[in-house]
Amino acid sequence: MAGITLKGLKKSYGTAHVIKGVDIEIEDGEFVVFVGPSGCGKSTLLRMIAGLEDISAGELSIGGKVVNxxxxxxxxxAMVFQSYAIFPHMSVRENVxxxxxxxGTSKAEKAEKVAEAARILQMEHLLDRRPSQLSGGQRQRVAIGRAIVRNPQVFLFDEPLSNLDAALRMDMRLEIGKLHQQLGATMIYVTHDQVEAMTLADKIVVLKDGMVQQIGSPMELYHNPANLFVAGFLGSPAMNFLDVDVTAVNGSKVLVSNAALKPVEITAKVGGFSAGGKAKLGIRPQYLTPVDSGGMLQGRIALTERLGSETVVDLTLGDGTRLIAALARDAVFPIGANLGLTFDPAQAHIFPV
Amino acid sequence: MAQISQDNRGLRLVVRYTVLCLIAAIFSFPLIFMVISSLKPSQQLLADAHSFRALLPVGDISLNNYFDAFKRAPVALFVFNSVLVTGVTVIASLAVCSAAAFAFAFVKWKGRDLALTVILATLIVPFETIAIPLLLEASKLPWIGLDGITWGWLNSYRVQIVPFIADGLTIYLFVQYFKDLPGELIEAARVEGASWFAIYRRVVMPLSGPVLATAAILKFLVMYNQYLWPIMVTQEEQYRPVMVGLQYFFQLNRAWGEIMAYLSLITVPVLAFYLYLQKAFIASIASTGVKG
Structure with a gap:
């Protein structure tokens, strides 16, 4: 088992800079998820750790040893690829x-290790099949089996569940989490799916344009996003952002308001606000509550989606801004009606513009 | 409506099969003519050539032409020489060209693209233009054999084999095929600890059946039909291949029956080889779009 250190890691293709100086410290046995939108460089970073891409600058250590x-x-x-990358001309046993x-492992040891991997992944009955006879989920198991059988220091997963259907994805997600518990190995997992990131990770690394936006535990990132991007990227439905005017600043207390929002005092986690300036106020849809009359925000209901577990209401505020509210599970609201909403200022976030 | 579409489908099938039969007839006509003619005496063969009788085993039918062909030329030796030279060249060519193509398709090294461009450029150089310089070189090359070091490769099997092992077309075929293989398979093998050679042997080659068949057939045809080069480099009958052997039948009294018998005999290995690899060959053409 081993920890991993990325120090000022850079990757360029000619004049195109894909990874622009990344510093990450990964503890031994940690489950780290790289998350970000398409093209943010998360897969490239993983491939650099795997050794499939050259490192243009910086230092990469695995288990204290520089491996550039x-x-x-x-x-x-060991790496599990998005397309599984299992060898089509070999049986499952040969693949694993x-x-x-x-x-050059001896036959007996090989048989023992393959049997152990098959038992962990519950695929003993598949060992003599060809990859073409397997379903997507089974192929994914084979790919994971091939990774665990060598007992590597580090597991790398490159969007391993993106080719599976929703139900299977959830099953496999749970299994990968279980596998991490069982093996206790260091795992790095790349995904653009925030649910995978939130549920699997000990630590999430949010990437954008080849740069780290924030590193932290899932809840830390959810409750204390460092910037607008992280705030908007994590959470479903995404955080609402309102353009507000800063009317007063008192230390970390910032008083904001706009045409649709009554004045409210927010505790800022970052600096850079001045009275008379502009800011973005972030409120998660789950932290909005309907009120019978008044409320801090007033809007007209444009759309409601009843999902059973919650009702997602799409409102248009007085100044034309869209606002999403995720309300209690069986709430019914008529489209076109006015709705007053309130929120706890402690749960709101403010970002300088 | 259903009736009309049913009729249409029937008509289309009839047209399709008629066209296919016609094409098959056009292609098989020379073969049938050759085999039938090889069974007839020369005079009857020439007399029948102007009618449909040319394609029918009628009249004075016998295997005499075959016996005479064997008397006139060492047919077995020529066939042996051709099969040996062709077989060794095909196998060596598949090994060398696939390995070269592997290096071009998967391994990163300085000057790779330039080297591939130079190799592909050789495709536009006709063999006739390099035949003389190649002959001059071959006549001076050293060889370490049972007799120690000897100079000059003329009158040998190796002079017919070595210059044809590596060629641009075969390398190009392999490179194209390899580039279409999923890159993640190669990367997975690398992460699993496989060396380049292990990836070539255990991953890439087992997946290359179709391109191996295509390259083998193309190389086989080129090698089996060699005429100009063997004439230039072999003065001794001992090393001469079948196409050069054909000369024996055009000297002195020309016997068309014997020529047809000889041609029938030397066509057998080609047909056998083609039929053996036919399925893989068609699969390869279908998948790579390369025409044979």
């Missing part, structure tokens, strides 16, 4: 044992 120039096979990592065969 080591080939993938000498880094002690591939790394051991290459390493």
């Amino acid at each position: 120039d080591l080939p993938p096979k000498d880094r002690g990592v 044992a591939f790394g051991l065969t290459i390493a």
Whole structure:
């Protein structure tokens, strides 16, 4: 098992800078999720750790050893690919044992390790099948089996569930979480799915345009996003942002209001506000509550979606801003009606513009 | 409506099969003519050539032409030479060109693209233009054999084999095929600890059946039909291949029956080889769009 350190890691293709200096410290046995929109560089970063992409600048250490120039096979990592990448001409058994065969492991040891991996992944009955005879979920198990059988220091997952249907994705997500508990290995997992990130990670790394936006535990990121991007990226439905005027600043207390919002005092976690300036007020849809009369915000209901567990209400505020509210599970609101909403200022976030 | 579409489908089938039969007839006509003619005496063969009888085994039918062909030329030796030279070249070519293509398709190295461009550029150089310089070189090359070091490769099997092992077309075929293989398979094998050679042997080659068949057939046809180069480099009958052997039948009294018998005999290995690889060959053409 091993921790991983990324120090000022950069990757460029000619003049295109894809990774622009990334510093991450990953503890031994930690489950870290790289999350971000398409093209943010998360897969490139993972491939750099795997040794499949050269490192343009910076230093990468695995288990305290700098591995910048080591080939993938000498880094002690195993990787599960988005397309599974199982060898179509080999049986499941041969696929799982591939790394051991290459390493010249004895037949008996190979059989024992393959059987153990198959037991952990509950695929003993699939061992003699060909990949073409397997479903997507089964192929994913084979790919994971091939990774665990070598007992690597680090597991790398590159969007492993994105080709599966929703139900299977949830099952496999739980299984990967369970696997981490069982093996206790360091795991790095790349996804653009925030649910996967929130449920699996000990630590989430949010990336955008090749730069780290924030690193922290899922709840830390959810409750204390460092910037607008992180605030908007995590959480479903996404956080509402209102353009507000700063009317007074007193230390970290910022008084804001706008045409649709009554004056409210917010505790800012970052600086950079001045009276008379502009700011963005972020309120998660789940923290809005309907009120019978008055309320801090007033809007006209444009759409309601009743999901059973909650009702998502789409409102248009007086100044034309859209606002999403996720309300109690069986709330019924007529479209076109006016609705007053309130929120706890302690749960709101304010960001300088 | 249903009736009309049913009729249409029937008509379309009839047209399709008629066209296919016609094409099949056009392609098989020379083969049938050759085999039938090889069974007839020369005079009857020439007399029948102007009618449909040319395609029918009628008249004085016998295997005499075959016996005479064997008397006139060492047919077995020529066939052996051709099969040996062709077989060794095909196998060596598949090994060398696929390995070269692997390096071009998967391994990053300085000058790779330039080297591939140069190799592809050789496709536009006709063999005839390099035949003489190649002959001059071959006549001076050293060889370490049972007799120690000897100079000059003329009158040998190796002079017919070595220059044809690596060629631009075969490398190009492999490179194109390899580039279409999913890159993640190669990356997965690398992460699993496989060396480049292990990836080539255990992952890439087992998945290359169709392109191996295509490259083998194309190389086989080129090698089996060699005429100009063997004439230039072999003065001794001992090393000559079948196409050069054809000369024996055009000297002195020309016997068309024997020529047809000889041609029938030397066509057998080609047909056998083609039929053996036919399925893979068609699969390859369908998947790569490469025409044979």
